[in-house]
Amino acid sequence: MKIKEFITFFKEYLEIENTEITLETEFLSISEFDSLGRMTLIALVDEHFEKKIKAQDFNNLIKIRDLVKHIGIENFEDYHD
Amino acid sequence: MHSSIQFIEYYLPEKVLTNKDLEELFPEWNATKISEKIGINQRHISSSEQTSVDLAYEAANKVFSKFEKSKIDFLLLCTQSPDYYLPASACVLQSKLGLRTNIGALDFNQGCSGYIYGLSLAKGLISSNIAQNVLLITSETYSKFIYSKDKSNRSIFGDGAAATIISGSNEQKIFNFDLGTNGDGMNNLIVPNGGLRVPFDCNPIEISDSSSTRTNNHLYMNGPEIFNFTIDNVPITVDSCLKKNNILIDEIDFVIFHQANKYMLNHLRKKMRIPENKFYINLENTGNTVSSTIPIALKDAINKNLVKKGDKILLVGFGVGYSWGSTIIQL
Numbered sequence: 001m002k003i004k005e006f007i008t009f010f011k012e013y014l015e016i017e018n019t020e021i022t023l024e025t026e027f028l029s030i031s032e033f034d035s036l037g038r039m040t041l042i043a044l045v046d047e048h049f050e051k052k053i054k055a056q057d058f059n060n061l062i063k064i065r066d067l068v069k070h071i072g073i074e075n076f077e078d079y080h081d
Numbered sequence: 082m083h084s085s086i087q088f089i090e091y092y093l094p095e096k097v098l099t100n101k102d103l104e105e106l107f108p109e110w111n112a113t114k115i116s117e118k119i120g121i122n123q124r125h126i127s128s129s130e131q132t133s134v135d136l137a138y139e140a141a142n143k144v145f146s147k148f149e150k151s152k153i154d155f156l157l158l159c160t161q162s163p164d165y166y167l168p169a170s171a172c173v174l175q176s177k178l179g180l181r182t183n184i185g186a187l188d189f190n191q192g193c194s195g196y197i198y199g200l201s202l203a204k205g206l207i208s209s210n211i212a213q214n215v216l217l218i219t220s221e222t223y224s225k226f227i228y229s230k231d232k233s234n235r236s237i238f239g240d241g242a243a244a245t246i247i248s249g250s251n252e253q254k255i256f257n258f259d260l261g262t263n264g265d266g267m268n269n270l271i272v273p274n275g276g277l278r279v280p281f282d283c284n285p286i287e288i289s290d291s292s293s294t295r296t297n298n299h300l301y302m303n304g305p306e307i308f309n310f311t312i313d314n315v316p317i318t319v320d321s322c323l324k325k326n327n328i329l330i331d332e333i334d335f336v337i338f339h340q341a342n343k344y345m346l347n348h349l350r351k352k353m354r355i356p357e358n359k360f361y362i363n364l365e366n367t368g369n370t371v372s373s374t375i376p377i378a379l380k381d382a383i384n385k386n387l388v389k390k391g392d393k394i395l396l397v398g399f400g401v402g403y404s405w406g407s408t409i410i411q412l
C-alpha cells in the first residue's frame with residue numbers, strides 16, 4: 001500500500017474531514033482519536049494488514065509514522081525515513 | 082429428552098436515555114456520530130428503586146401470559162447485578178413470582194455470554210431429566226455500575242431483562258455448544274471495587290482518559306482491548322460451533338451475535354464473510370443490554386418475520402470474563 005492511500009483510509013475510518021494528516025501528525029492532536037477512534041483504527045489495521053494493535057501498543061504511538069512502523073514498513077511500497 | 086425454546090419475552094424499564102440527552106449532558110459528544118458508529122439511538126435505564134430482580138419479574142410475568150407458571154420446575158437467573166450478596170436473587174424471584182417451592186433455582190454470574198451459557202445449562206437439566214420446563218432469565222442493570230461522568234459506557238449500555246421458556250421436546254432444537262473462558266482478560270471489563278477483594282471506596286478518586294471519567298467503584302471497560310478479544314475469539318468459536326454441529330455457514334439461515342455495538346458487529350461480519358441479509362443488528366432502541374441482547378434480538382427477529390420455524394439460527398455471546406460461547410438453535 002502507498003502511504004497516501006493509507007492516510008486516505010485513516011481519515012475515512014476516523015471520519016476526519018478538515019484536518020491535514022501527515023506521517024508527522026501526532027495522535028494527541030487528532031480529536032477523533034478517542035476510544036471509538038482507537039476501535040476504528042484496530043478495525044482498519046486488522047482489515048487491511050491483519051495486524052493487531054494491543055492496548056499497550058497505543059502508548060507507543062506518538063505520530064502517524066509510529067503507526068506505519070507498527071504495521072511494518074514492508075507493507076508500504078513508498079515508505080522512507 | 083431433547084429440548085427446545087418455547088417462548089421468549091423481554092422487559093425494558095420505562096425511563097429512556099436518548100443521544101440528545103447525552104449530547105446535552107456532554108456538549109462535546111456528537112449524537113449523530115454515536116448513532117451512526119455504534120448504532121444506538123436510545124437505551125432504557127432502570128429507576129433508582131428498580132433492581133435486576135424487578136426487571137426479571139416483569140419479563141417473567143410477560144412470558145407467563147403464554148406459559149403456565151406452575152409448570153416451571155427450574156429457574157435459572159443470569160445476572161451480575163444481584164439484589165444481595167446472599168441470598169441468591171433466583172430465590173428472591175421464585176417467591177416474588179409465586180413459583181412452586183419444589184423446583185430448583187440458582188443464579189449464575191455471566192455477562193454478554195450469559196444467554197448461551199443459560200441455554201447450555203437448561204439443555205443439560207432437561208437431557209438429564211432433572212427438569213422439564215426451565216425458566217431462563219437474563220437481567221441486568223449495568224447503569225447502576227456506571228459513573229455519571231462516564232459518557233462512553235453511558236452511551237453503550239442499557240438495562241433490560243428477558244425471560245425464555247426451554248422445555249423438553251421430541252426433537253433436538255438446541256444443538257451442540259462451543260464454550261470458552263479466558264480470565265486473563267478480567268481487568269478489561271470490571272467493576273474493580275465493592276466486592277470482597279477490594280472494598281467499596283468511600284472517597285474514590287476520579288480517573289480520566291480521552292473518552293471518559295470514572296472511579297474504581299464503577300464499571301471500567303477497555304473498549305479497544307475488548308474489540309481485540311472479539312476479533313481473536315469470535316471467528317474461532319463460530320468455526321468450532323459449526324464443526325461440532327457438522328453444519329456449514331451457508332446452511333445457517335440467520336445469525337445473532339451479542340449486540341455489543343454496530344461498528345464491532347459489522348467488522349466481525351465482514352471478517353467472517355457472513356452475508357449482510359442474514360446478520361442481525363438490533364440495538365438501536367435498547368443499547369447493549371449485556372446478557373439480554375441475544376434473546377431480545379431473537380424475539381424481535383421472530384416478531385418481524387425475519388426468522389421462521391425450522392430456520393437454523395447461529396447464536397454467539399462474548400464479553401466480560403472473558404467468557405464466550407456459541408450454539409445453533411431451531412425455532
